[in-house]
Amino acid sequence: MTQHSKKAAAFLKDAKYSQWHDATFWAVRSKRDTMAQGLPEWERLREKASAIKRHTLSHLDEYLEQFAAQAQKNGAVVHWAADADEFNAIVLDILQAAGVKKIVKSKSMLTEECGMNPYLEAKGIEVVETDLGERIIQLMGQRPSHIVMPAVHLSPDQVGELFEREGISDEIGNHDPTYLTYRARLSLRNEFLTAGAGMTGANFGIAATGDIVVCTNEGNADMSTSCPKLHIAALGLEKVIPDYDCLAVFQRMLCRAGTGQPTTSYTSHFRKARPGAQAMHIILVDNGRSQWIGNPDHWEILKCIRCGSCMNTCPVYRRSGGFSYSYFIPGPLGVNLGMLRDFEAHKGNLSACTLCMSCQSVCPVKIDLGEQIYKWRQMSGAIPPAKKALCKGMSMVYNHPLLYKTATRVLKPFHSLDLEKDE
């Protein structure tokens, strides 16, 4: 068994929960379908989105220069970080120079990728996640189990008990999501007002204008940047797109594909620091991306806009959960990114794919996610000998109708035989 399949087996032991998980994500996938079918131009948008990303990534040197120059013209300080360590050090420098002891931050998979929170905490800086789901898992000491719905693995009772332990809720035993959300609102309100800096990720960086664009439903990125006097924005190199015309294409698709909503509640454009605030800092983070661009089989994974639709639709993700994957991003996206990050460490995720290709059928930017997983498998030699022999046998049977008929008749009494057992 692979690393993933062992963890998936453990996940499936709780049948009630695993059925809920499967049904929940299938419902999100269905909402996505309703959104897609509501726009006659949906498939054209996917074509354009893919082509814009191909163009942008294959001219990324030019667009990054344009973005940086424009952002500096707007008054932002632009930093370039080669890797996670450099990124963390830059953030710490900015915070220490400003005398900041506490930051509020909105959801960012990039800071997760770089391990920023533990780094800053070790240096004595308090980090408060302000997306409700991220805050919950931060207090639980866990990592996200989904890139858009990070705390989806927890029940209201688990969250309620956590809030009781943390002193966030005061009605013991009230685990109603509306009540818990309200209590978190009160607790976070205090954090927004007392933090020295706000940190955001970025959904998009706009080369033509230098804007950082952040999409949230909670408004927490806006709260994080409206109260403290210092805003630090972190973005992976691949987040830069040419202009507002391109942004319109992605803005329309991001949330429809991801959560099945026509839009997020907030699509916010940060161009300059607010009056009386310190200069905005923008950190462009490489951390492997400039190498991945040169990978002929896998560079297109950089087209990703992080909507999460590939994991929502994935039959393996739905039935195994985010924690079954060794990489911090799960699902088809995470399988591929993990392989680029560290082949040996994450090849145990390659079994988490049936090659049904549902991921690439829904991907709003048309990444060949399933085909890429197939290519990684060819390279990995990860197929156990027993399975290889079985596949060879099956292929012979399927290609000879007479043999097939005989085989099905002979094997019928053994149809429940567990063929995976010997792996």
Add this chain to the structure above:
Amino acid sequence: MSRKDEILGRIRAGIGTRYDMPSLDDIAPITYPDPLAAFIASSKVAGSEVVELENGDTVDSIIRKRFPSAGTIASNLPEVSIANLNPDTVESAAALDGTDVGVIRGELGVAENGCIWIPQAMKEKAVCFISENLVILLPREAIVNNMHEAYRRVDPGRYGYGTFISGPSKTADIAQTLVMGAQAARSVTVILI
């Protein structure tokens, strides 16, 4: 060599085929026979209340009627004479905490998704998020069909910040149950003027 040059150098070395920018003129995005009606419908889906200013109404009277017990009303708009806190003159964003109703102006409404473009036109943009209830004044003729049309017309304004707002702050982070009022405004009322 600077970090920037190193990174750009690696990118240049890695890029294979350079692909052309596609034309975006043939998307044929959705349009509506009655964009205003579509905007109202989309706003409701997003969780907003939409009120049309009728003869005899004033912005003040609508706000009073909708929020009879509101104590703190924050706005810098001249038509909101009942405002008792001004985001332009407060000392800091924190002074806006505890605002019951914040009133701001929207520049553009988008029929396909209920988004309203709010360029920062006040010193402390916190008023757009920190208020318990947000009221957005929007000219009824300022409706476009879709985001492509919207992005041809928006600019973050003189303060360099702008946001599309569609409905109240919301979350489904606890067991996928939708709750209105996560970290920002708990309700949004759009007054079509």
